[in-house]
Amino acid sequence: EVQLVQSGAEVKKPGESLKISCKGSGYTFSNYWIGWVRQTPGKGLEWMGIIYPGDSETRYSPSFQGQVIISVDKSNSTAYLQWSSLKASDTAIYYCARVGVTGVNGLAWFDPWGQGTLVTVSS
Amino acid sequence: EIVLTQSPGTVSLSPGERATLSCRASQTISSSYLAWYQHAPGQAPRLLMYGTSNRATGIPDRFSGSWSRTDFTLTISRLEPEDFAVYFCHHYGSSPAFGQGTKVEI
Numbered sequence: 502e503v504q505l506v507q508s509g510a511e512v513k514k515p516g517e518s519l520k521i522s523c524k525g526s527g528y529t530f531s532n533y534w535i536g537w538v539r540q541t542p543g544k545g546l547e548w549m550g551i552i553y554p555g556d557s558e559t560r561y562s563p564s565f566q567g568q569v570i571i572s573v574d575k576s577n578s579t580a581y582l583q584w585s586s587l588k589a590s591d592t593a594i595y596y597c598a599r600v601g602v603t604g605v606n607g608l609a610w611f612d613p614w615g616q617g618t619l620v621t622v623s624s
Numbered sequence: 625e626i627v628l629t630q631s632p633g634t635v636s637l638s639p640g641e642r643a644t645l646s647c648r649a650s651q652t653i654s655s656s657y658l659a660w661y662q663h664a665p666g667q668a669p670r671l672l673m674y675g676t677s678n679r680a681t682g683i684p685d686r687f688s689g690s691w692s693r694t695d696f697t698l699t700i701s702r703l704e705p706e707d708f709a710v711y712f713c714h715h716y717g718s719s720p721a722f723g724q725g726t727k728v729e730i
Contacts, residue, residue, distance in 0.1 A: 505668075538722070545724035548720040548721065601671065608718065609716055610659035610674040611659070611661075611669075612680060613668065613671070614661075614668040614669045614670070616667075
């Protein structure tokens with residue numbers, strides 16, 4: 502079974518750093534792009550960016566470029582999303598998801614999704 | 625930038641009824657790059673449709689997708705109890721975007 506398992510909920514203070522993870526299993530991790538999606542009550546779902554584990558090529562939404570870093574450790578089949586200095590506005594649920602097919606340069610649907618990681622940033 | 629606008633925000637229906645959910649794109653997009661997902665509380669989003677009208681593996685045929693110009697539609701022909709959830713559309717072309725979701729409630 503193809504599965505993405507995300508790290509647990511986090512509570513952080515503004516200014517702190519954070520790295521959350523997404524571990525893939527049941528498929529050849531290096532061959533499929535992995536994306537990150539933010540969900541907030543106010544803005545709904547937002548596409549943050551994607552990474553190709555095979556060569557770490559990364560693409561960011563302009564809205565998130567410079568705000569987060571997406572990385573991958575293909576030896577551990579794990580993708581990461583990290584912040585160097587969190588803001589209260591980063592409070593959200595973050596989902597990772599695998600691009601559903603290979604060979605499409607990252608332009609495909611997401612399937613499957615991880616269970617989500619709730620990040621709360623509050624003083 | 626492509627904006628996807630879903631309507632209605634919430635729809636109240638009964639099991640057995642038909643649900644028609646809309647996703648309108650702010651500009652012309654290829655039907656090849658539109659997906660629908662179901663998001664039930666406490667669960668990961670689940671892919672329903674890709675390429676507008678292709679059902680994902682294991683998705684029952686009561687789910688169908690169609691489009692006309694910039695208007696995309698997800699239809700659930702007869703609602704089952706497990707279908708009450710939030711549905712959102714996703715453009716996965718060169719300017720990715722999600723709709724804000726439609727809640728289908730009992």
